[in-house]
Amino acid sequence: MSFDLNFIGILIGAIMASSVPLILAASGELITERSGVLNLGVEGMMIIGAISGFALMIVTGNLFFAVIGSMLSGLIISLIFGLLTQSLLTNHVATGLALTIFGIGMSAMIGKNFVGIPGKEFPLLFVNLKESIPFLGPIFFGHSIILYFAFGLPFLTNYFLKKTKTGLIIRAVGDSPTSASNQGINVTLVRYSCILYGGAMCGLAGAYLSLIYTPQWIENMTGGRGWIALALVVFATWSPIKVLIGALIFGGITILQLHMQAVGLRIPVQLLSALPYIMTIIVLVVISRDSRKIKLNTPTSLGQIFYKEK
Amino acid sequence: MNTKLKVSEISKIYPGCIANDKVSLEFGSGKIYALLGENGAGKSTLVKILSGVVKPDKGEVFLNDESIKLNSPLDAKKNNIGMVFQHFNLFETLSVFENLSIDSDKKDEDLRVLVNDILKKYNFKIDLDVPVLNLSAGQKQKVEIIRCLIRNPKVLIMDEPTSVLTEQETDDLFISLKKFSKDGILIIYITHKLKEVLSLCDEVAVMRKGKVVSVSNTIDEKIESLANKMVGENLNTIKKKINNFKNSEEILKISNLNFKSDDPYETNLNNLNLSLKKGECLGIAGISGNGQNELFQILSGEIITEGTSIMFRNKEIGKLNPRERREYLMAFSPEDRISQAAVPELKIYENVALNNFKSSNFFEKGLVNEKKIKEHSKKILSNFSVNTDNVELKSQFLSGGNLQKLIIGRELITSPELLVCFNPTWGLDVGAINYIHETLIQINEQGKSSVLISTDNDELLKLSDRICVIYKGKLSKIMNADTVTAEKLGILMGGGSID
Numbered sequence: 001m002s003f004d005l006n007f008i009g010i011l012i013g014a015i016m017a018s019s020v021p022l023i024l025a026a027s028g029e030l031i032t033e034r035s036g037v038l039n040l041g042v043e044g045m046m047i048i049g050a051i052s053g054f055a056l057m058i059v060t061g062n063l064f065f066a067v068i069g070s071m072l073s074g075l076i077i078s079l080i081f082g083l084l085t086q087s088l089l090t091n092h093v094a095t096g097l098a099l100t101i102f103g104i105g106m107s108a109m110i111g112k113n114f115v116g117i118p119g120k121e122f123p124l125l126f127v128n129l130k131e132s133i134p135f136l137g138p139i140f141f142g143h144s145i146i147l148y149f150a151f152g153l154p155f156l157t158n159y160f161l162k163k164t165k166t167g168l169i170i171r172a173v174g175d176s177p178t179s180a181s182n183q184g185i186n187v188t189l190v191r192y193s194c195i196l197y198g199g200a201m202c203g204l205a206g207a208y209l210s211l212i213y214t215p216q217w218i219e220n221m222t223g224g225r226g227w228i229a230l231a232l233v234v235f236a237t238w239s240p241i242k243v244l245i246g247a248l249i250f251g252g253i254t255i256l257q258l259h260m261q262a263v264g265l266r267i268p269v270q271l272l273s274a275l276p277y278i279m280t281i282i283v284l285v286v287i288s289r290d291s292r293k294i295k296l297n298t299p300t301s302l303g304q305i306f307y308k309e310k
Numbered sequence: 311m312n313t314k315l316k317v318s319e320i321s322k323i324y325p326g327c328i329a330n331d332k333v334s335l336e337f338g339s340g341k342i343y344a345l346l347g348e349n350g351a352g353k354s355t356l357v358k359i360l361s362g363v364v365k366p367d368k369g370e371v372f373l374n375d376e377s378i379k380l381n382s383p384l385d386a387k388k389n390n391i392g393m394v395f396q397h398f399n400l401f402e403t404l405s406v407f408e409n410l411s412i413d414s415d416k417k418d419e420d421l422r423v424l425v426n427d428i429l430k431k432y433n434f435k436i437d438l439d440v441p442v443l444n445l446s447a448g449q450k451q452k453v454e455i456i457r458c459l460i461r462n463p464k465v466l467i468m469d470e471p472t473s474v475l476t477e478q479e480t481d482d483l484f485i486s487l488k489k490f491s492k493d494g495i496l497i498i499y500i501t502h503k504l505k506e507v508l509s510l511c512d513e514v515a516v517m518r519k520g521k522v523v524s525v526s527n528t529i530d531e532k533i534e535s536l537a538n539k540m541v542g543e544n545l546n547t548i549k550k551k552i553n554n555f556k557n558s559e560e561i562l563k564i565s566n567l568n569f570k571s572d573d574p575y576e577t578n579l580n581n582l583n584l585s586l587k588k589g590e591c592l593g594i595a596g597i598s599g600n601g602q603n604e605l606f607q608i609l610s611g612e613i614i615t616e617g618t619s620i621m622f623r624n625k626e627i628g629k630l631n632p633r634e635r636r637e638y639l640m641a642f643s644p645e646d647r648i649s650q651a652a653v654p655e656l657k658i659y660e661n662v663a664l665n666n667f668k669s670s671n672f673f674e675k676g677l678v679n680e681k682k683i684k685e686h687s688k689k690i691l692s693n694f695s696v697n698t699d700n701v702e703l704k705s706q707f708l709s710g711g712n713l714q715k716l717i718i719g720r721e722l723i724t725s726p727e728l729l730v731c732f733n734p735t736w737g738l739d740v741g742a743i744n745y746i747h748e749t750l751i752q753i754n755e756q757g758k759s760s761v762l763i764s765t766d767n768d769e770l771l772k773l774s775d776r777i778c779v780i781y782k783g784k785l786s787k788i789m790n791a792d793t794v795t796a797e798k799l800g801i802l803m804g805g806g807s808i809d
Contacts, residue, residue: 172401172412179399183413184384296403
């Protein structure tokens with residue numbers, strides 16, 4: 001195999017594309033968890049986003065509507081979670097699990113009529129630049145607008161959490177909802193907003209899969225990416241930048257091990273398939289060893305039900 | 311500026327408990343008011359109402375003769391009522407400055423200037439950019455106070471502010487409070503510590519069972535008179551006989567014990583040496599966070615130590631776990647009643663079973679013998695005058711005093727040779743403190759020994775036969791209690807040396 005710089009550029013571009021859904025979903029969930037809410041329904045919200053995005057695209061023929069619609073449907077489904085956990089004070093873990101199961105079933109039902117229909121081509125930006133510049137071209141250009149958004153999102157999230165008042169309030173609620181409430185902060189409202197934002201981002205992550213990454217509807221097409229996103233948030237110790245690193249490593253090793261399988265290395269396929277999971281966890285654990293930082297970043301009230309004293 | 315605050319006919323009823331029963335009080339600026347009462351007397355409910363956290367069922371609050379509505383903490387803030395809660399309302403993982411800026415409308419730069427002015431004016435020394443979890447309790451309280459001062463409060467309410475402070479920090483706090491009062495802030499000081507009322511406050515209102523039972527000037531009051539009003543009966547003062555242990559047998563010996571922790575939030579212990587005789591009480595004083603936690607855990611077996619540095623009744627016990635140590639007749643009462651000593655969600659009899667699960671016949675073939683455990687628990691409840699006979703009650707519904715009695719009772723009913731207790735009267739009211747102290751003296755009289763790790767110097771001087779001080783993980787020399795004064799302890803606790 002000859003050393004081809006352009007090929008490596010294309011490979012990196014592919015890795016970036018494959019990590020987009022993880023970055024989007026994990027960034028959304030990160031905000032949710034920072035407010036102290038543990039929503040295990042990421043997988044369910046993603047798959048609902050995927051089918052509603054695809055269905056809207058087929059029905060309306062408009063990609064813009066499809067993308068907005070997928071975010072709205074993710075938001076609506078997370079609203080169910082919000083109602084249950086914030087207003088009816090149900091257990092976060094059980095409700096989140098139920099949401100995932102519900103989402104998978106619901107999407108399969110809606111999706112029955114959309115199986116096998118080819119998708120529409122999603123517009124890619126700067127395609128001519130991609131082809132004219134070797135190596136760097138395929139890395140930086142020829143992607144969809146959602147990819148650029150996804151790669152900016154962790155930095156925006158980091159800035160939002162650390163530098164803005166709203167971000168400060170979210171962190172405060174995640175640290176101690178009781179104290180926040182005693183300070184006059186509307187804890188329920190803050191948590192609802194974070195849940196809805198997380199839902200919308202998961203919906204968008206799903207739409208990226210069904211509209212851009214593999215433009216078609218396949219049942220269960222998220223394939224556990226929601227769970228990976230959840231794990232990324234925890235192993236990245238609630239730091240948006242580390243989520244980005246983790247998502248890239250996961251995407252990267254997924255693509256690389258596929259190539260290794262194709263080349264026919266004498267390593268068991270099962271081991272290669274497990275590699276992305278193992279490596280991501282190892283790397284994130286190693287880069288997040290600072291126990292002081294973990295303590296400062298972990299939302300202390302994560303998963304705790306909050307109710308106001310009357 | 312003159313501020314007048316008046317509460318009128320306030321009532322608040324919780325299921326099974328009248329927290330406030332037609333409470334009426336008047337306050338004016340320029341004075342410091344004490345609100346005195348035992349735990350559960352209704353003080354905290356009243357101040358929660360004043361700070362908008364809890365809504366009263368009936369009654370009104372007047373600020374400068376105008377009726378004000380306090381439906382939320384925001385309303386209290388709008389009316390310039392500031393409140394420092396007993397359990398801090400701080401965000402531990404956020405920096406001091408973030409904690410302050412979160413409820414301020416000011417720009418960050420302006421706020422920083424204002425905060426620095428306050429720090430300078432009242433001589434507070436706090437780094438604004440460290441996370442709150444790195445601060446001492448006293449510093450955390452200052453952050454709470456600064457948070458109130460930013461809003462130019464007319465009224466400042468302090469809910470049992472000294473329960474987590476050292477003596478030095480308490481003195482500092484009193485100086486600050488007097489300054490605030492001079493600056494025209496009306497101060498309401500909630501406490502169950504009588505000495506503080508006399509040394510700090512101008513007027514005192516005593517509450518009992520939800521009612522105001524007396525309002526008076528502190529000049530006209532004495533410790534005894536206030537205590538009797540608060541408890542509603544005459545308390546007998548307790549005193550310990552001074553004992554001579556020259557000839558008694560040594561029961562516990564720690565020699566050259568070192569402990570190094572990997573956790574940066576723990577204190578390392580260096581070269582500890584102590585010995586304890588039968589029937590003796592050894593007091594260990596110190597400002598919290600100087601290694602008391604680690605020492606307690608080493609004694610209780612939560613931390614296992616290598617080597618032969620801990621001898622108990624001539625046996626090496628350093629490697630034994632807490633259950634094995636109990637079998638050797640040691641007993642433990644940890645500092646944190648709720649999370650270490652008892653499981654709040656479990657019923658009383660279940661909590662009793664928890665630390666006897668090996669040595670007794672509570673369990674047969676892996677099954678729980680509820681009947682035996684319940685009988686045993688009933689015995690503890692009556693022997694140690696816990697204020698309930700319902701062993702099915704969840705432990706979280708016991709007041710601090712009753713829970714502590716249950717915990718100590720659970721330990722003592724097996725007649726151990728040594729009781730190790732850590733701040734056994736922390737946050738308790740006079741009645742309960744008296745009872746616990748009497749119990750601790752009693753076990754010494756019966757020839758049993760005790761180690762009392764405490765941050766309350768009065769308690770140590772009252773109960774100990776010998777006293778030493780722990781400072782930065784090192785023990786001072788052990789002194790006979792009759793040669794020790796509060797001043798001496800204070801010097802040693804601050805890292806100084808005497809003679």
